[in-house]
Amino acid sequence: MKDKKDSKDKVNEETCPKCGSALGEITVTKSGKRFQRCSTGNWNQETHQVDGCSYIKWLPVEPETLDEKCPKCGAPLLLTTTRFGKRMKKCSTNSWDPKTRTASGCDYVEWIKGTTEELKEDCPKCGEKLVLYTSASGKKLKKCSTSKWNQEEKRASGCDYKEWL
Ligand SMILES: [Zn+2]
Numbered sequence: 001m002k003d004k005k006d007s008k009d010k011v012n013e014e015t016c017p018k019c020g021s022a023l024g025e026i027t028v029t030k031s032g033k034r035f036q037r038c039s040t041g042n043w044n045q046e047t048h049q050v051d052g053c054s055y056i057k058w059l060p061v062e063p064e065t066l067d068e069k070c071p072k073c074g075a076p077l078l079l080t081t082t083r084f085g086k087r088m089k090k091c092s093t094n095s096w097d098p099k100t101r102t103a104s105g106c107d108y109v110e111w112i113k114g115t116t117e118e119l120k121e122d123c124p125k126c127g128e129k130l131v132l133y134t135s136a137s138g139k140k141l142k143k144c145s146t147s148k149w150n151q152e153e154k155r156a157s158g159c160d161y162k163e164w165l
């Protein structure tokens with residue numbers, strides 16, 4: 001009597017290429033990246049090392065379809081995250097052909113800029129309020145709220161106080 005397992009059920013259950021054990025659950029990092037650790041591996045908080053198998057599989061960040069239209073062609077935009085944690089909006093008709101190394105479709109992209117939030121701190125230089133700026137890649141910077149970037153003249157105006165956190 002053979003205990004035949006249906007291999008179709010196993011398609012999504014990936015195994016670790018290092019030790020052959022099943023991969024664990026998907027973990028999401030603070031910056032939104034996702035990975036699966038080998039189920040025999042465990043992060044040890046005390047030793048700051050992995051106990052067991054150290055295999056980690058990073059998952060591609062799936063693009064999210066936005067409720068926004070491409071200003072160039074009117075197709076829906078996608079929100080994608082690069083390997084380096086930068087985020088950009090791109091046109092859903094755009095695709096990359098690895099064989100010919102060319103992109104086809106609409107080439108519209110828009111990098112997501114950071115966010116700014118107001119702080120209850122005063123600028124040591126001019127006494128105005130400080131703002132906390134978080135860049136698209138997650139870096140944090142305190143800067144003066146009077147500081148502005150002039151797109152047309154391509155230069156900053158206002159107080160230049162900055163402090164990287
Ligand atoms: Zn493993």
Ligand SMILES: [Zn+2]
Pocket residue numbers: 070071072073074075091092093106107108
């Ligand atoms: Zn487009």
Ligand SMILES: [Zn+2]
Pocket residue numbers: 123124125126127128144145146159160161
């Ligand atoms: Zn200032």
